[in-house]
Amino acid sequence: MATAVPFNVPFRTGSEHRYVQQVLEGRGYGGDGPFARRCQNLLQELIGAPRVYLTTSCTAALEMAGMLLDLQPGDEFLVPSYTFVASASAFMRCGAKPVFVDIDESTMMMDLNDLRAKITPRCRLIVPVHYGGVGCDMEGVMAIAREFGLQVVEDAAQAFDATVNGRPLGTFAPLGTLSFHETKNLHCGLGGALIVNDPNLIDRADALWQRGTDRTRMLRGAVDKYTWVTVGSSFYPTEFQAAFLLDQLEHVHQSTRERGRVTDIYRRELAPLFEQGRFVTQVAPPVSTTNHHCFYLLLPTEAERESLRRWLQGQGISAYTHYVPLHSSPVGLGLGNRAEDLPVTESAANRLLRLPMYASLASVDVLTVTDAIAGWAAER
Numbered sequence: 014m015a016t017a018v019p020f021n022v023p024f025r026t027g028s029e030h031r032y033v034q035q036v037l038e039g040r041g042y043g044g045d046g047p048f049a050r051r052c053q054n055l056l057q058e059l060i061g062a063p064r065v066y067l068t069t070s071c072t073a074a075l076e077m078a079g080m081l082l083d084l085q086p087g088d089e090f091l092v093p094s095y096t097f098v099a100s101a102s103a104f105m106r107c108g109a110k111p112v113f114v115d116i117d118e119s120t121m122m123m124d125l126n127d128l129r130a131k132i133t134p135r136c137r138l139i140v141p142v143h144y145g146g147v148g149c150d151m152e153g154v155m156a157i158a159r160e161f162g163l164q165v166v167e168d169a170a171q172a173f174d175a176t177v178n179g180r181p182l183g184t185f186a187p188l189g190t191l192s193f194h195e196t197k198n199l200h201c202g203l204g205g206a207l208i209v210n211d212p213n214l215i216d217r218a219d220a221l222w223q224r225g226t227d228r229t230r231m232l233r234g235a236v237d238k239y240t241w242v243t244v245g246s247s248f249y250p251t252e253f254q255a256a257f258l259l260d261q262l263e264h265v266h267q268s269t270r271e272r273g274r275v276t277d278i279y280r281r282e283l284a285p286l287f288e289q290g291r292f293v294t295q296v297a298p299p300v301s302t303t304n305h306h307c308f309y310l311l312l313p314t315e316a317e318r319e320s321l322r323r324w325l326q327g328q329g330i331s332a333y334t335h336y337v338p339l340h341s342s343p344v345g346l347g348l349g350n351r352a353e354d355l356p357v358t359e360s361a362a363n364r365l366l367r368l369p370m371y372a373s374l375a376s377v378d379v380l381t382v383t384d385a386i387a388g389w390a391a392e393r
């Protein structure tokens with residue numbers, strides 16, 4: 014059957030070509046050029062961070078964060094198992110070992126009681142992940158980090174343009190990361206950013222980002238030629254990506270508004286089924302805004318999730334599960350974890366179903382999805 018409603022369609026403003034054309038007509042393509050700077054300045058302004066670095070991906074930004082914090086073999090870090098691979102693998106590149114934390118089923122995000130219980134003397138870092146564009150309890154995470162003297166890197170890959178208590182996600186911890194992969198709300202094909210909220214980390218971040226050189230100091234006029242000062246890497250994207258991204262960033266409110274329209278229809282049309290307890294969805298903190306990154310249903314059993322998924326598929330509607338928990342993946346098991354170690358993660362991962370969500374999803378197509386779900390519920 015042809016796909017009637019796809020799961021994701023990457024966001025397009027229709028005007029990205031104007032800035033990309035300017036790159037083609039100019040002389041600099043390699044990166045760290047005028048478009049990268051404009052993206053970084055706009056991001057700094059939008060989220061109120063002292064310094065933002067564009068990167069080739071969120072994965073690269075997380076790797077840069079691990080290097081910046083000088084993680085070492087033997088160090089451990091705390092990360093939810095219910096997340097994308099990069100939240101853990103990026104820090105393993107430094108030799109550090111992940112300790113997986115269970116989630117709270119009402120948010121699908123880190124359970125702070127389990128977080129506290131898993132802290133060991135080798136732990137150096139906490140990696141909270143904001144799921145679906147909703148903020149996890151960052152004030153709680155930061156309080157635990159202060160109590161135990163731990164570093165924090167906020168994986169805000171899905172959370173640009175969302176806030177808790179009026180504060181943008183990605184700005185609570187000393188370091189935060191964003192993704193501009195095409196599956197995220199805004200994108201440049203593949204891209205990301207490292208947010209540096211602790212000004213003390215800026216000099217070293219500059220050098221890592223500049224492939225381990227003091228080129229940024231030269232550009233500022235502090236030295237007359239640049240040289241190798243530390244071990245860095247190539248983290249920044251080309252000007253083509255930065256130009257495409259700048260236009261997308263300038264349309265952030267449109268993206269969030271259109272996705273919000275989709276969420277509102279899901280909530281309104283599915284309200285009777287929520288009331289009947291057929292399924293639940295994510296609970297957001299009281300004073301918060303979401304960017305509507307995803308809309309999911311959490312069903313009572315895996316069998317019901319599969320039944321609904323196949324029902325929708327039969328009508329050409331793509332609905333997806335999400336992460337295979339990292340602790341029970343081949344790498345996770347190889348590190349000595351057992352599937353039963355994180356019971357909430359294991360159970361909820363098998364019962365979650367994400368519905369189609371993208372800015373250009375027509376309201377009538379959202380109704381096609383909700384009608385199909387109502388049809389499924391009536392049959393059972």
Ligand SMILES: *Cc1c(COP(=O)(O)O)cnc(C)c1O
Pocket residue numbers: 069070071072073096097099100142168170171191192193194203204205
């Ligand atoms: C998408 C995502 C990433 C990885 O982003 P890339 O830009 O594809 O590297 C990391 N963490 C989370 C939580 C994500 O959703």
